[in-house]
Amino acid sequence: MKIALIGYGKMGKEIEKMALERGHSISSIIDQNNTNDFSSSDFLNSDVAIEFSKPESAVSNYKYCFKNNIPVVSGTTGWLKQFDKVKNICNEKNQTFFYASNFSLGVNIFFEINKKLAHLMKPIEGYKVSINEIHHTQKLDTPSGTAISLAEQIIENLSHQTSWALNSSNNSEINITAQRIANTPGTHTIKYESEIDEITLEHKARSRKGFALGAVLAAEFIENKKGIFNMQDLLNL
Ligand SMILES: NC(=O)c1ccc[n+]([C@@H]2O[C@H](COP(=O)([O-])OP(=O)(O)OC[C@H]3O[C@@H](n4cnc5c(N)ncnc54)[C@H](O)[C@@H]3O)[C@@H](O)[C@H]2O)c1
Structure with missing residues (x-):
């Protein structure tokens, strides 16, 4: 899959390693200093965006992806009071959102x-x-x-x-x-x-590797799916 990373901090870097290890490519990397690249063709042609940024940027990043038909996997925490709003926008626009507060x-x-x-x-x-x-x-x-x-x-x-x-x-x-x-x-x-x-x-947790693996597995899981998903869906719990 062509995976775009939104947020290139500790988790973004760990996810990049895991995605490459599992045979994916990284199509675009967006961090706070290059948000202009959201409009690049590399970003817009991605199969999925994996978002691990900051509580204050997460919701607007999701909305941008939904508007541009890009499925989102996100683990950013601290914004959950807006979960219902995000869920509604995702469903109204027939988009895909996989969220887990913990991907391990x-x-x-x-x-x-x-x-x-x-x-x-x-x-x-x-x-x-x-x-x-x-x-x-x-x-x-x-x-x-x-x-x-x-x-x-x-x-x-x-x-x-x-x-x-x-x-x-x-x-x-x-x-x-x-x-x-x-x-x-x-x-x-x-x-x-x-x-x-x-x-x-x-x-x-012994390292961040377990969160990165869960996030990349989630990206693989939502390929060709629409709707809202979580770890219970992925693990069939
Ligand atoms: N769900 C999980 O399993 C899990 C696991 C670890 C961390 N987290 C959460 O993921 C988030 C990121 O964690 P981290 O440890 O990588 O943090 P971090 O601070 O190392 O990285 C966050 C990155 O987001 C960037 N950023 C800021 N504004 C942005 C914007 N508008 N667009 C794109 N990028 C922007 C920052 O510059 C930074 O590089 C936190 O909310 C953390 O709690 C979740």
């Missing part, structure tokens, strides 16, 4: 275990669940999109904690704590604690 295959399996555990814990009294996430110091959004997804999955499956908040001491909320430590690609820990014991579920 392992994390998406972890999501399924998280839902299952919350479901098992539902009838059991005395446990309080909390989430801790650790990322590198340049991460802009807090808590991570993955921590929010984990919290939402728990809320859907558990009855006594009905919302989440950062650094919360309210018993009806899932407390999310966030740490920023250099060179940490992403660690998420879920803890159920009672007076008697504690259950811990943890996923630790």
Whole structure:
């Protein structure tokens, strides 16, 4: 496939390596200093755009791709309050959008275990669940999109904690704590604690390679498809 990269930071560079390794070509690379290249024929003739930029640029980048019939795979976090709007524009224009707040295959399996555990814990009294996430110091959004997804999955499956908040001491909320430590690609820990014991579920990314693989697999998956897709579609979960 001819893959355009939007955002050429840590993830863009990792995706470039993975795409070439899997036999694709990179048709165009757009970063904040060359957004004029959005109108280049190389960009406009791409089969797919993989977008990992910044929360403030993501939505306008999607809209531009939808307007120009370019399917989008994106992992940019921190813009999700506008998800319904993006979904509507994509569907109205009969376009293709694959979004994941975390492209790691392992994390998406972890999501399924998280839902299952919350479901098992539902009838059991005395446990309080909390989430801790650790990322590198340049991460802009807090808590991570993955921590929010984990919290939402728990809320859907558990009855006594009905919302989440950062650094919360309210018993009806899932407390999310966030740490920023250099060179940490992403660690998420879920803890159920009672007076008697504690259950811990943890996923630790070792590098960004896993996110890049998921994003390139997503680009391959949406070839010739229309609509909105996510990792559950890709992994058939
Ligand atoms: N979904 C996932 O699996 C996953 C994994 C890692 C990171 N992320 C998210 O992906 C995003 C990028 O992460 P990163 O680590 O590569 O960040 P980064 O800061 O290293 O790179 C972002 C790049 O976007 C560029 N940019 C800024 N404005 C732009 C614009 N208007 N158009 C195009 N490019 C523009 C910046 O110049 C920079 O090079 C973040 O939101 C991060 O949270 C998601």
